Amino acid sequence: MxxxxxxxxxxxxxxxxxxxxxxxxxxxxxxxxxxxxxVFVDLPKIGASFDxxxxxxVVESVKAASDLYLPIGGKIIATNAALADNPxxxxxxxxxxxxxxxxxxxxxxxxxxxxxxxxTSDDYEKIAxxx
Amino acid sequence: xxxIPVTGEQQEDMxxxxxxxxxxxxxxxxxxxxxxxxxxxxxxxxxxxxxRELSALAATNANADDYRWFLGAGAYNHFIPAVVxxxxxxxxxxxxxxxxxxxxxxxxxxxxxxxxxMIAALxxxxxxxxxxxxxxxxxxxxxxMSLRGTSEDKRLVLLPEGLHPEYRAVLELxxxxxxxxLRTYRGRPADAAAEKTTNTGLTAVxxxxxxxxxxxxxxxxxxxxIHEAEALFIVAADPIxxxxxxxxxxxxxxxxxxxxxxxxxxxAYGGPYLGIMATTNALVRRxxxxxxxxxxxxxxxxxxxLTLVAREQHIRREKAVSNICSNQGLAMLRSCIxxxxxxxxxxxxxxxxxxxxxxYAAKRIDALPxxxxxEGAFFKEFIVRTPIDAEILAERLYERKMVPGLPLSxxxxxxxxxxxxxxxxxxxxxxxxxxxxxxxxxSK
Numbered sequence: 001m002x003x004x005x006x007x008x009x010x011x012x013x014x015x016x017x018x019x020x021x022x023x024x025x026x027x028x029x030x031x032x033x034x035x036x037x038x039v040f041v042d043l044p045k046i047g048a049s050f051d052x053x054x055x056x057x058v059v060e061s062v063k064a065a066s067d068l069y070l071p072i073g074g075k076i077i078a079t080n081a082a083l084a085d086n087p088x089x090x091x092x093x094x095x096x097x098x099x100x101x102x103x104x105x106x107x108x109x110x111x112x113x114x115x116x117x118x119x120t121s122d123d124y125e126k127i128a129x130x131x
Numbered sequence: 132x133x134x135i136p137v138t139g140e141q142q143e144d145m146x147x148x149x150x151x152x153x154x155x156x157x158x159x160x161x162x163x164x165x166x167x168x169x170x171x172x173x174x175x176x177x178x179x180x181x182x183r184e185l186s187a188l189a190a191t192n193a194n195a196d197d198y199r200w201f202l203g204a205g206a207y208n209h210f211i212p213a214v215v216x217x218x219x220x221x222x223x224x225x226x227x228x229x230x231x232x233x234x235x236x237x238x239x240x241x242x243x244x245x246x247x248x249m250i251a252a253l254x255x256x257x258x259x260x261x262x263x264x265x266x267x268x269x270x271x272x273x274x275x276m277s278l279r280g281t282s283e284d285k286r287l288v289l290l291p292e293g294l295h296p297e298y299r300a301v302l303e304l305x306x307x308x309x310x311x312x313l314r315t316y317r318g319r320p321a322d323a324a325a326e327k328t329t330n331t332g333l334t335a336v337x338x339x340x341x342x343x344x345x346x347x348x349x350x351x352x353x354x355x356x357i358h359e360a361e362a363l364f365i366v367a368a369d370p371i372x373x374x375x376x377x378x379x380x381x382x383x384x385x386x387x388x389x390x391x392x393x394x395x396x397x398x399a400y401g402g403p404y405l406g407i408m409a410t411t412n413a414l415v416r417r418x419x420x421x422x423x424x425x426x427x428x429x430x431x432x433x434x435x436x437l438t439l440v441a442r443e444q445h446i447r448r449e450k451a452v453s454n455i456c457s458n459q460g461l462a463m464l465r466s467c468i469x470x471x472x473x474x475x476x477x478x479x480x481x482x483x484x485x486x487x488x489x490x491y492a493a494k495r496i497d498a499l500p501x502x503x504x505x506e507g508a509f510f511k512e513f514i515v516r517t518p519i520d521a522e523i524l525a526e527r528l529y530e531r532k533m534v535p536g537l538p539l540s541x542x543x544x545x546x547x548x549x550x551x552x553x554x555x556x557x558x559x560x561x562x563x564x565x566x567x568x569x570x571x572x573x574s575k
Contacts, residue, residue: 040416040441044280045361057280058450060416065441067450 002029003125004095008071008118011127015095016071016118021108023072026099027059027090030128035061038090041100043079049106050076052114056101059090072114074105193534195398199562201492203512203553204343204537205266205295206404207393209371209481210557211465212472215395219465231421233436239460240435243423246467253373253470253478254387255380256409260420262458263406266390267298270337270367271305272453273386273408276417277335277363278309279452285332286311289323293342296542298367321352324360333362340368340379344505344551345512347376354383363414370394370407371485371555372510374478386410386418395469396462405462416442419453484556485511488563492554495567501574512553514539518574521550527573528566535566 007015013031017024032038042058050056052073059066079101082089090098105111119127137145142154151157158166176184195208202208219225223238230236247259263269274288288306290299292315302313311334316323320338324330336357341347350366357364363386366379370389373379379387391405392398410418416439424438444451473481489511497504501518517524521538528535536552554563 042280042416045282047361048280048282049284050282054283055450060441065447065450 001033001125001128002095003121005121007095008115008120009124010069010071010118012069013128014069014071016103016115017095018115019102021104022077023074023103023105023111024099025071025101025103026094027068028124028128029094030131031066032091032094032098034131035059035066036063037061038087041080041083041087041090043083044076044101046076046079048076049074059087068100070103071118072103072105072111073107074103074111076101077104078102193529193532195534195557197532198529199533199558199565201536201552201554201558201566202534203345203555204551205297205390206398207369207371207511207553207555208398208557209393209555211395211397211469214472215465215468218468219461224464225461231437233426233434237434239464240423240437242464242467243421243460244425244435245471246463247423249467249470250370250407250409252475253370253378254368254384254389254407254409255378256384256387257412258415258418258422259407259409260418260422260458261460262391262463263408263420264455264457264459265392265402265404265406266367266388267295267301267406268305268455269388269390269406269408270298270365271302272406272419272455273365273367273388274302274335274337275305275453276386276410276414276419277365278311279417281334282332284310286334287330287332288313288334289316289320289330289336290314291320291337291339291342291348292317293339293344293346293348294337294367295339295343298343319349319351319353320364321349321356324353324356324362327360330360333360335363335365336360337365337367340366341372341510341512344514345509345553346505347508347510350379350382358383369510371478371482373482374475375482375486376510380409385414391462391466394466396465403459403462405459405466407466415439417452418442419451419455421458481556482510485554488556488558488560489513489554491560492552492558492563492566495563496552496570499567499571499574502570511555512551515550515552517548517550517570520547522547524570524574525550528569531569531573533566533569535570 007017009015013028015026015028038059038061040060044056050070052070054070055067056070057068080099200208230239243261250259263272288311290313320336324336338348354364364384365386366384368379368387368389370391371393387409389407391407396405421437422439423435426434426436428434440446442452444454493504493513496502496515503516505514522540525535525538536550539546539549539551
């Protein structure tokens with residue numbers, strides 16, 4: 001299982017990474033592997049706002065379709081347009097080219113607290129292994 | 132095994148979540164005398180007696196076969212070729228319920244595929260589902276599609292002032308659990324969408340093509356302005372009119388819905404009617420309902436199977452795109468046979484007849500003393516201002532075995548002197564002349 005040690009993880013298998021004041025989010029290597037070949041990523045509208053834990057999109061694979069939950073609440077400021085034509089980027093490079101959305105938190109303090117509540121890569125690895 | 136899948140414990144749990152203690156309490160809002168009424172049934176009569184009684188009751192109804200019929204307002208009297216009921220009532224099609232297994236249901240699946248293909252051509256769209264309950268619920272589902280992936284607060288949907296009042300009621304019900312404002316606009320959809328300052332959170336603009344009053348809106352610039360506002364352009368259309376006029380797809384619509392009753396389905400109080408829905412390739416995964424696709428089997432033979440099923444409730448349970456996704460298989464089949472029978476040319480001819488006869492009727496009624504027809508582009512339906520109360524006028528025409536249209540007071544208590552008149556290919560010139568003469572005589 002590949003892990004990005006700089007990222008934090010949600011129990012629902014999304015990863016999130018700090019980038020200045022913003023956060024970039026995708027799904028973990030464990031998640032993409034469990035889903036199998038991803039055929040579609042339903043992206044939210046840019047400018048839409050969601051609370052942490054809200055469903056903001058769907059990943060559909062040949063086996064299943066799963067909701068995506070936002071690890072850090074805020075406004076969607078970018079989505080990965082490349083996924084429209086190449087959803088398999090999520091399989092090939094889930095922490096890099098296969099990123100899904102970029103979020104600007106509405107409240108930096110709240111986002112900090114949400115970040116602290118997320119799992120470190122070590123803790124996530126343990127959970128994912130038991131999964 | 133009892134066919135009741137709910138355990139006592141589950142029932143308790145559901146009642147608890149609803150905040151009531153008993154099933155009795157759940158039905159408290161119903162008047163007590165109606166809750167468990169005593170059925171006072173007679174001992175029984177013979178089949179022939181039952182038939183006689185029911186026939187006598189049925190004979191008191193006015194129906195489109197015996198009356199000269201100028202009533203539309205959402206349900207339309209169009210010709211149905213005899214081949215439609217003959218084929219649609221074949222046992223192979225009639226007997227099976229939700230027959231979607233490709234290994235046993237190639238005929239049904241092929242019919243759905245052909246229906247989808249013909250509706251795609253008619254609406255000018257990429258993808259079509261295997262239908263919804265009716266035109267109103269299809270439109271409500273289209274509006275729901277526009278909400279996906281948007282913030283859960285501050286959402287706005289613009290509805291035309293000419294939307295059918297019953298469609299409006301269905302939309303309000305479907306959206307009652309969502310935080311969405313339904314706002315009415317007048318005039319061109321392009322202008323409504325361009326009101327940037329008041330359109331925060333705009334997710335969709337609906338246009339009716341034509342609207343409840345028969346008016347054909349100006350759709351120019353609509354798609355551009357709506358897409359500029361990052362919203363979806365939804366068109367609720369008359370499918371017969373699409374045989375003649377520019378398709379919603381050509382106008383740049385993202386979703387097209389329609390009431391498919393006009394396409395080979397009988398006028399029936401309460402339905403079943405047919406909800407048509409079409410969309411673009413970009414939005415196909417947000418479209419609810421079943422979609423039948425063309426495929427090849429292991430031996431390379433052409434066949435049909437449900438496709439893109441990951442959106443649906445048997446896969447995604449409560450997260451499905453829609454959980455109100457039964458289709459109207461038989462009504463869809465009738466529309467499929469109707470469209471195949473009429474063909475592109477036949478449908479265009481039917482639409483042209485509607486157009487010419489409606490415009491002939493409008494011209495003659497407008498020339499009557501005291502009557503005026505509302506100006507503007509229309510297809511087969513138009514508003515007539517009457518010199519006397521329209522309900523009284525209509526009552527008088529019923530006596531002549533003629534239904535002159537819908538008095539608008541049915542929906543709007545202050546519109547007493549307006550009649551919504553509909554003319555289709557089934558209204559002959561003689562019928563129209565009779566209508567005009569009757570209006571003249573009975574309005575004195």
